[in-house]
Amino acid sequence: MKYSEKILNTPSSFIRNILKVTDAPDVISFAGGLPNPISFPIEDLQKSIHCAIEENGAKLFQYSTTEGYLPLRQYIADKYKKDYGLNFNPEDILITTGSQQALQLISQVLVNKGEGIVMEEPGYLGAIQAFTLAEPSFYSVQLKEDGLNVEQLENTLKHNQHIKFIYLVPNFHNPTGITYTKDNREAIYEVIKKYDVVLIEDDPYGELRWSGEKIPYIGAGRLENSVLLGSFSKIVTPGMRIGYMATKNKELMNHVNTAKQATDLHTNIFSQMIIHKYLVNNDLRSHIEKIVQLYKTQAETMLNAIAKYFPTYVNYTKPDGGMFIWVTLPEGTSSLDLFYKAMEEKVAFVPGDPFYTNKSNVNTFRLNYTNTSPEIIEEGIKRLGNILYSLSSEKQTV
Amino acid sequence: MKYSEKILNTPSSFIRNILKVTDAPDVISFAGGLPNPISFPIEDLQKSIHCAIEENGAKLFQYSTTEGYLPLRQYIADKYKKDYGLNFNPEDILITTGSQQALQLISQVLVNKGEGIVMEEPGYLGAIQAFTLAEPSFYSVQLKEDGLNVEQLENTLKHNQHIKFIYLVPNFHNPTGITYTKDNREAIYEVIKKYDVVLIEDDPYGELRWSGEKIPYIGAGRLENSVLLGSFSKIVTPGMRIGYMATKNKELMNHVNTAKQATDLHTNIFSQMIIHKYLVNNDLRSHIEKIVQLYKTQAETMLNAIAKYFPTYVNYTKPDGGMFIWVTLPEGTSSLDLFYKAMEEKVAFVPGDPFYTNKSNVNTFRLNYTNTSPEIIEEGIKRLGNILYSLSSEKQTV
Structure with a gap:
């Protein structure tokens, strides 16, 4: 075979x-x-389970919508507003089976065989795996101490017409632990805004900061083709596989939604409702x-x-x-x-x-x-x- | 864009x-x-949640293995043995995010652009969606009252060399409600065994029978490239998105496992443990x-x-x-x-x-x-x- x-x-x-x-x-x-x-937070999650079932009954156990549980999407949109001043609405948020799934969906939606993806070198190996299924050409751009090698990024974008997206982990990068500086982010933004590419900023670790100040995202709120990925895996629980994608690009969101339908219909609604209950009832x-x-x-x-x-x-x-x-x-x-x-x-x-x-x-x-x-x-x-x-x-x- | x-x-x-x-x-x-x-079974599921947390603690909330929760895979293997006399072991079972995900994974693993998939006409639209992402050529074989049009199946396989798999829903078919007769299944088996193709038998509704006797699967237990798909969505809860795939073909299983890793790392372990606890503690x-x-x-x-x-x-x-x-x-x-x-x-x-x-x-x-x-x-x-x-x-x- x-x-x-x-x-x-x-x-x-x-x-x-x-x-x-x-x-x-x-x-x-x-x-x-x-x-x-x-x-x-096992005890608080147990209370949330009890609460969610009391309030929603059979709805926790039934099929649900592909885009995800509306109150959870509202919570995520509000959090982006509060934390970063970003203007997201629930319709800009899609709940995914871990943010890993968002990587797979976005690459399926954007990349024909042989088209380009820009990756950090070194980069997150789960992303390399997910993207490989779309049969792309990979272009590596080196990581330096302050972030991405901007000159190399510009050269890569200038000389390769078929690049569809750039994938970055700007906060406490996996595998290096590096955080892109504010200046480096600005320089990256100035380059990317000239090209018709999607910028994916994957941010699973952003909340886990013990030194320095929160730094604004590179593209969110100002690049048309900006995508943010987030996850509850590192701050609540990874076992429930609840991640999310945020973008103001409605056409892209619509296509990712179709790919999500085709891939697993929708994310576990039982876990979505529990996580939501946990988030609103506790001091996160x-x-x-x-x-x-x-x-x-x-x-x-x-x-x-x-x-x-x-x-x-x-x-x-x-x-x-x-x-x-x-x-x-x-x-x-x-x-x-x-x-x-x-x-x-x-x-x-x-x-x-x-x-x-x-x-x-x-x-x-x-x-x-x-x-x-x-x-x-x-x-x-x-x-x-x-x-x-x-x-x-x-x-x-x- | x-x-x-x-x-x-x-x-x-x-x-x-x-x-x-x-x-x-x-x-x-x-x-x-x-x-x-x-x-x-909301009340019994609540008891199972309590029980699963008591017994497993943090393990419900941590990352887990791609293939799925071992005791649940053991339960599924045992059930196939008890219900159908099929000789499955836990390593022949992969837990998926609903059986919908298995459709997407298998088609990614088997189909290059333009290669063939045989579908029932009419067929399950979720499968059409999932398979389309692999860019196949679809070959339709008509459904009749007693099952598949076997002559048309044979002609299709004979005249098209690049067909990778056949997808069938032999029990209480979606959308038609038809169940393939025993004779029809035998005739299909006699045709398929001559070709190097995978047979996927998707069986989400098989337990929901109120008339007639359970009929053996077409390929399971005798075709080398046999895949069974199952789900807890129709007999316990669809909200938790717990489905599974069973095959004795180790190479195929290995590739699907890699695709699953790349797609969402693993299925929600919290829900897997709860479903398992429900299954072993109740009279299913x-x-x-x-x-x-x-x-x-x-x-x-x-x-x-x-x-x-x-x-x-x-x-x-x-x-x-x-x-x-x-x-x-x-x-x-x-x-x-x-x-x-x-x-x-x-x-x-x-x-x-x-x-x-x-x-x-x-x-x-x-x-x-x-x-x-x-x-x-x-x-x-x-x-x-x-x-x-x-x-x-x-x-x-x-």
Whole structure:
């Protein structure tokens, strides 16, 4: 039997595959991207379940509309207004089965085989997977410390006519932890506004900030073809798979809605109503503040441990929020080799390879700190440091 | 901005669009395909929610595996064994976001642009939508009273080399209510086994039988490339969007799993655990029996009303289960015209057009009886009958 070209080209998630190996209870894993389970507001969610059933009865259990639960869409529109001064209405919001689904739907709606998508390098591997199903040409634009390489972005857009969209994660980027500066965002906006492309700003981690001030989005509110993606996975629960897309472009929204119908009819309404009830009946701000304090402590623990245990020639990012630190080894060092050595010492992380569309055996890797206690973080980083030192002394003896 | 060819070719759901018109409280609607909300086991589900949280805590709220919750997959495998003697293991089962998602995933995995899909004529419009995103060539094979036109199926497979799969709904078919006979299934099997194609048997309504005996599947257990699709939407709740796919073909399963990862990471684990708890803690048989008795009464009421109020030249199917009756008007009569006249009298149904891949202005339409009380069914069919009589007298006077 023959399979489609698109599925043969789609990378199976390296992360999910290594998670199977690294899931053993004696392994210290910095590999996943899981929220800390102690951050789930289980008791308040239980109250919300009870409340939602009392109020809505059978409606929680029946088929529902493709666009999503209206009060939840209203809540999201209001939140964008309150937090960013953006003028969204409920009809500008579509509820998706996690924001992952929005990636798949938008690429299906915009991209014919061979047409272009601009990705950050490195970029979110789930996006690489979702987009690959649309059989695009990928164009990579490098990430720098302050955000995207704007010159390279402009060159890419200028010399390739068939680019349909640009996908960016400007806040606490996955995998690097980088946040685009305000100046970098302005420079990106000035470039993109000259081209007929869609800008997708994916923002699952934006609320998880412990340092610095919230920065306005690049395109939302001023680019005609602006799309924002958001999610309740990192601030309430990922298990319910509730994400959303926001755009003022009605034609695009209409097509994505049709694709959503064809894909799964509608998002779980039971979970939509529960999440909505949770959001209106609880103090979300103070709940998020607890998560932020938790992750801040974990991040600082990891950064301090890296400073203490890693050789000084190792570079790494220092995030202002989010879930990840990105480590860069000297040129020519393979993080995949390091991964296998680390697994022998029962420590796991994600080697950089799956975050690139056209590179392998890279010298970078991703560390997650949100799902491990400070003591374990210290121990895991210490072991990794020892391996790095032993690798560099091996090199010197060669 | 330009959109992809595949989305421009995807029909927006006629049903969902007319549901917006027919949703007014004074309209008698036979248009939807909704389960009767009085069939949802709300109290038992509430107990299951409580139980699932007590037992699993944070696991209900965390990210989970793409293939789905293992105990639920075990339950489904066991049920196939018990009900049909089929030898499925948990690794042969993938949990999907409703069985609608399985249609989208399988077509993405198998079909390159222009390759063939065999559909029933008429066929499930949600499948037409899902498959269209893979840009296939559709081949229609007619439905007859006893099932599929086997001769036409054989000719289609013989003369078209690039057909990747055949999609059938053999039990209480949507839209026609037809059930394939045992002989018809055998004849289909004898044809398909000679070709390198996948057979998808979609069975959302199979449990809803009030007349006759359960009939074995066509391909499951004997065709290498057999896929079964199932769902909890019609027997527990559609709001939680829990469907599944079963196949012994490991390579196919592996590719569908990758497509699922790329599409929405995994199905809502919170709902999977609740549904599982409901299934193991309750007597599903007796719950289904209640739904079956309810729908039997509604179907009989509608069939009796049709016999009483419709002109005798109108043909219609008499289902042994499921949710639909299919009506055929005399050649040359447009069911879309009838639809507009019926809406003036505040009665709605679905004209046949969206159930065909290459026909319009057809003389057929679909009636749903599961979501309306017997009194309302009688009144609605009476109004439709009056319109049909007035149409035929108009014709006679012309």
